[in-house]
């Protein structure tokens with residue numbers, strides 16, 4: 001099976017709506033063989049932001065394949081409610097709910113320490129938690145909120161759980177990025193988006209670009225531990241997050257939006273499939289370009305500066 005899309009499939013993404021809406025999913029998924037029912041039996045997965053939207057659907061999909069799933073959430077009451085729904089959908093599912101505010105580096109450290117006291121293996125780590133702030137906000141450590149939620153928290157959590165991932169065979173890290181990253185390049189002089197004219201949607205897209213830029217760097221960093229790293233776009237998905245942050249987009253695209261289960265599909269597939277190339281960007285079970293526009297391309301120096309900034313920011317935690 002080729003990991004590359006056909007020309008028609010690639011053209012659907014270039015045209016945006018045909019590739020990212022439910023139309024793309026429905027056409028493409030006709031060719032996908034079902035995942036083996038027990039593909040993740042005996043495996044342990046952690047999904048951040050798993051109480052809602054795409055994250056909850058990923059947790060359901062992983063549990064259905066036999067994984068024990070930890071819902072890492074910032075509200076345990078919302079996490080418990082989601083776990084009850086997942087248990088009803090997947091009888092016998094082995095689920096845990098743990099508090100973890102991924103934007104707060106100290107809380108990420110606390111969660112990882114407590115979690116590693118209870119388990120010694122992590123096979124799948126899905127960095128799904130996401131935000132689109134209405135105004136510039138900072139994390140407990142003073143980092144811009146999209147940067148801390150989508151980049152710094154996930155990097156630290158990956159680093160802290162890496163020993164438990166190295167203990168398993170073929171562990172994988174999945175970063176839930178977004179097609180919005182195609183509109184933005186790196187801004188290595190202003191990673192914290194301190195310049196005037198802050199826009200939440202731009203901050204979101206910049207941080208989703210950072211995830212994609214860091215994916216091959218993390219992959220290289222973790223290759224020795226046998227851990228692969230993947231970033232992905234779920235398509236346009238009808239979730240509480242979209243309803244709250246992008247009401248006009250939702251009103252315009254309404255019937256074209258994917259269901260959360262459709263948006264979760266590629267993450268579940270990345271968790272279960274074998275022999276995938278590490279360090280790449282995926283959508284609908286195929287490798288996709290990291291850039292469509294020349295202006296968004298970063299230099300190796302810019303990539304190094306991002307990595308240095310992030311590793312320095314998390315170093316004390």
Ligand SMILES: NC(=O)c1ccc[n+]([C@@H]2O[C@H](COP(=O)([O-])OP(=O)(O)OC[C@H]3O[C@@H](n4cnc5c(N)ncnc54)[C@H](OP(=O)(O)O)[C@@H]3O)[C@@H](O)[C@H]2O)c1
Nearest residue numbers: 049052053054101102103128129130178236237239240241
């Ligand atoms: N929906 C789309 O069309 C789409 C498209 C591209 C990419 N994505 C990505 O998909 C992911 C899921 O988005 P969604 O659409 O499913 O949105 P959603 O329904 O708003 O879900 C986001 C989840 O992230 C959690 N979260 C936010 N900040 C957190 C933090 N600091 N610590 C822990 N959890 C946190 C939220 O928890 P609370 O319930 O506590 O707020 C919620 O569970 C995001 O990364 C998003 O960028 C979505």
